[in-house]
Amino acid sequence: MNGTQNNYSRMQLITLIVLRVIIGYHFLFLGLEKLFNPSWTAAGFLLQANGLFAGFYHSMAANTSAMGVIDFLNSWGQIFIGTGMIIGAFSRFACWAGALLLFLYYTSNPPFMGGYFFIDRNMVEFFAVVLLALFPTSHLIGIDNFFTKTRSA
Amino acid sequence: MADKQDKNSNTVSRRSLLKGLATTPIMGVLTFDFYRKRASAKAKNEAIRAELGLQEKAPTINIQTGKNSSSDVIRVGLIGTGSRSKGGHLRSLCLVMPEWIKQRSKNPNDRNLQSFYNSEDLNIQITGICDVFDLHAEQAMNIITNSVTPWGETERPYTTKRYRTYQEMLESKDIDAVIIATPDFHHAQMTIDAVEAGKHVYCEKSLTRVEDEVYRVYNTVKNSNVVFQLGHQNRQNESFKKAKELVAKGVLGKVTLVETTTNRNTTGGAWVRHLDGNGNPKPGSLETIDWQQWLGSRPQVPFSIDRYYNWTKWFDYATGLTGQLFSHEYDAVNQVLGMGIPKSVVASGGIYFHKDNREIPDIFHIVAEYPDNDLTLLYSASLASSNSRGRRFLGHDATMDLGGTLSIAIDHNSTQYEKKLDDGLLKSDEPLYKFPEMSDNIDAVSSASEKYFTQRGLVYTEKNGKAVDVTHLHFKEWLEAIRGNGETSCNIDIAFEENVTCQMANKSYLEKRRVEWDPVKRRIV
Structure with a gap:
């Protein structure tokens, strides 16, 4: 653990935890929706891919067995990430995994054609989870607290 | 001393436990939220289905894939x-x-x-x-x-x-x-x-x-x-069969107006088809085309690659938008409403965009009146804009958009659904029923005209979320009827109604007057 663990002010800590929980909530909700909607598949999203990596995402969508794996990883990935962030378990790992997922969403459909040049919701959320990975809170408030040797008490 | 230490460590572990689990109750909130949303979506869906009288029914299309040699060749x-x-x-x-x-x-x-x-x-x-x-x-x-x-x-x-x-x-x-x-x-x-x-x-x-x-x-x-x-x-399209069922059930209320359209904006779509992708003339000459046979009984004119490929442009060979595209639109409406031949027809339009050597209009409208059915059929075509205006059945209680897919929106001034709207059980003015469920699945590689026909239900229909070619089904119905099984859905009586209507429109346009159908003499007057 790095030395920042005790250095948050009360308001900083609360704000970071609220951010962690709402982003986790978002991930978990989307993951559950995909899990409970049997006809959902990422193929449509990937087929719409444009930009630099479009070829790569199109070839993924074209591969039926790969699509099965992608759909599985995506919905369960979101569920794992969301749960980890909300309850604060493996929270840093969950944040980085979330960042990776958001990076993939972003690069498959970059918003260059939209009004904001390169900024979209995926990018905003991406930097928010990177921030949460760099400013961890789960060792203070969260399941990770049980496995943290240095207690703040 | 030992007691105090115990007390301390108890406090520490209790505090630690609280800190560890502080955010876990959010999981309960989320679970509640998720199930509440799902339950309300399900309840709403069921309410709509019950209100529209829709039962979960297996599609009527019956396809036996694979080799079959049981029937007569x-x-x-x-x-x-x-x-x-x-x-x-x-x-x-x-x-x-x-x-x-x-x-x-x-x-x-x-x-x-x-x-x-x-x-x-x-x-x-x-x-x-x-x-x-x-x-x-x-x-x-x-x-x-x-x-x-x-x-x-x-x-x-x-x-x-x-x-x-x-x-x-x-x-x-x-x-x-x-x-x-x-x-x-x-x-x-x-x-x-x-x-x-x-x-x-x-x-x-x-x-x-x-x-x-x-x-x-x-x-x-x-x-x-x-x-x-x-x-x-x-x-053969499932959404048309569904539409007929819904209209018969009175889901739309009294339908007094049907708007149907053609919207195309390509040279090919305007029947200029004698050039290939590079702008060079397509193949064909007097050596390879039997021009006399092609002309048949039509006026003798010298061989023309323009006429051969782009025959739709002249009244000598076709009826333009009427026969080519309105005929599909008319039949789409006739199979749902069964309104038959109109009492009167007015058609108008002009050549406003494709100012080539054509005779047929590129902007064209038809108003067909059915006073016995309290119905007007309105057709509007543009060959100079691809703004998709759809095909719309306007009822007092709801509006239905019908193409390869079907969607229904309740009218906010509906009488039939007034109470349900007031109770918040139904929402007005937004698509609340769509058929088939997997209808957003147009692929990325189809050409523009393919998409046009797909949107209008002319390419394929859905069976358990999979595409089935409607022309294949139409052939199948015809061949089965030849074998003595069933009848064709687009038989000569249906063809008669459609062709009389098309000829009324054509006559009205060419003679610049309102024409009527005389049901006794069975002639256009």
């Missing part, structure tokens, strides 16, 4: 093997080149490929073809001899003969039925000749060019035993 001749035939009919008859499969396989969601594999063995033999253009005949022959079927067969157990004229083909004992896909001006006479030769007929629209042909074809077919099917393949 029907020997079919193709009259006209141009783009509609070699590019569409042959596939719907289960014959495609292996290269086509290879090319289409690149996209896993290709609906055309899906619908090809979702075809059944129609148990036919294409024993004859006939086209005035050598190239088209050779291309069709190539597909018939070298193609592969959905069940993987590459050998044909029969031979196909190329006839030089359709009359020659009709004299042959090797032909039981013909599929006519020539330019429109040949359809009526070819149908009459085929029926008189005792051959069953599947004819592409438009069946007739002028009013007189309507009565001649009708009387000939009506007084024969042949099975006739007109090529309005969207009769």
Whole structure:
């Protein structure tokens, strides 16, 4: 653990935890929706891919067995990430995994054609989870607290 | 001392426990939120279904994929093997080149490929073809001899003969039925000749060019035993069957206005088709095209590649938007409402964009009145804008948009749904029912005109979320009727209603007046 663990002010800590929980909530909700909607598949999203990596995402969508794996990883990935962030378990790992997922969403459909040049919701959320990975809170408030040797008490 | 230490460590572990689990209750909130949302979506869905009287029903399409040799073989001749035939009919008859499969396989969601594999063995033999253009005949022959079927067969157990004229083909004992896909001006006479030769007929629209042909074809077919099917393949579309069911149930309330449209904005869509992708003239010359046969009874004019490919532009060969596209629109509405021949028709328009040598208008509108049904049918076409205006049935209680998909929106001033709207059980003015469920699945590789026809329900329908070719189903219905099973949905009576309506529109446009149908004399006046 790095030395920042005790250095948050009360308001900083609360704000970071609220951010962690709402982003986790978002991930978990989307993951559950995909899990409970049997006809959902990422193929449509990937087929719409444009930009630099479009070829790569199109070839993924074209591969039926790969699509099965992608759909599985995506919905369960979101569920794992969301749960980890909300309850604060493996929270840093969950944040980085979330960042990776958001990076993939972003690069498959970059918003260059939209009004904001390169900024979209995926990018905003991406930097928010990177921030949460760099400013961890789960060792203070969260399941990770049980496995943290240095207690703040 | 020991007690104090115990107390301390208890406090520490209790605090630690609280910190560890502080955010866990959020999981409960989320679970509650998620199930509440799902339950309300489900309840809303069920309320709508109950209100609209929709039962979960298995699709009516019945396709047995794979080889089938149980039924009688029907020997079919193709009259006209141009783009509609070699590019569409042959596939719907289960014959495609292996290269086509290879090319289409690149996209896993290709609906055309899906619908090809979702075809059944129609148990036919294409024993004859006939086209005035050598190239088209050779291309069709190539597909018939070298193609592969959905069940993987590459050998044909029969031979196909190329006839030089359709009359020659009709004299042959090797032909039981013909599929006519020539330019429109040949359809009526070819149908009459085929029926008189005792051959069953599947004819592409438009069946007739002028009013007189309507009565001649009708009387000939009506007084024969042949099975006739007109090529309005969207009769086979599930969403149209669903639409008919919904209207009959009164879901829309009283329907007094139907708006239907054509919106195309390409040169090909405006029937300028004699140039290839690079702007060079397409093949065809007096050496390769039997021009006299092509002209038939029409005025003798020198060979023209423009006329050969772009015949729709002249009234000598077609009725323009009326026969080419309004006919589909009319039939789409007629199969849902069954309103038949209008009492009066007014048509107007002009050549406002494609100022070439054409005679047919590129902006064109038809107003057809049905006072006995309290209904107006409004058709509006533009060949200079692709703004998709859809096909709309406006009822007092709800509006239905109908194409390859169907969606319904409740009217906020509806009487029938007033209470449900007040109670918040139904929401107005937004699509609240869509059919089929997987309707957003248009693939990324289809061409613009393919998308146009897809949106209008003319390419495929859905069965358990999979595409089925509607032309294939339309052929199947015709062939089954020939075998004595059932009847064709687009029979000569339906064709008569449509062709009278089209001729009324055409007459109104050309004579610049309102025309009426005299039901006693059975003539346009």
